[in-house]
Amino acid sequence: MSKNRTPDDEPQEAAEAQAPKIDLSEEELVALCKAHVCAKCAVMAEAEDVKLRALADNENFKRRIQRETDEVRRYATESVLADLLPVLDNLALAIEHAGSDPACKNLVMGVEMTRKIFLDTLKKHGLECVGACGEAFDPGVHEAIGTVCQPDKEEGCVAQVAQAGYVLKGRVIRPAKVLVNKGQEA
Structure with missing residues (x-):
C-alpha cells in the first residue's frame, strides 16, 4: 500500500478496475446527465x-x-409637416382672395402652380388633404364648427370647408374645420 492510500480506497479501486472504460465527449456527458439525473430534479x-x-x-x-x-x-416628419400647413393655408388664401381679377391672372397662376408642387411634394411623404365638400361628416377627420341648411345637399355631409385638414399615413395631423349640413329647416 502507498502512504496516501487508506483501507477504504481498496473497494473503490477494485470497482474501477472492473468497470469498462467509457470515452464520452463533453456534449454526450451533459446529455447523459440531463437524461438520468437532472430530468427528475425540481431545481433543473x-x-x-x-x-x-x-x-x-x-x-x-x-x-x-x-x-x-x-x-x-x-411619423418622424410629422412635426415638420405640421409646421408647413400654415404655408399651404396662406397659398390657398392668396388664390381665393385674388379671385378672377385679370390684373392678377399670372400671379394667381404662379401661386396655384407653387401650391400644387408643394402639395405633390408633401404627398410623396405621406401627407394627404382631407375635408372636401359633399363627403360624409367623420368626427375622426373633421371638426364641426357649425351647421348650415342647404336643401340641395344630404344631411350630415360636409357643406363647407373653413380650413383643410391633413392626414399623415393614416394619422390625423390636423382635422378639417367644416360646416355640416343639417338638412331642411323646420
Missing part, C-alpha cells in the same frame, strides 16, 4: 422555466422596440 425544471420565461420576455421586448422604432420612423 424551475431553472428551465425561468430560462424560457426570460427568453419569451426578451423576444417580446425585441418586438415592442421594433414596433416603436418603425412608428418613430414612419
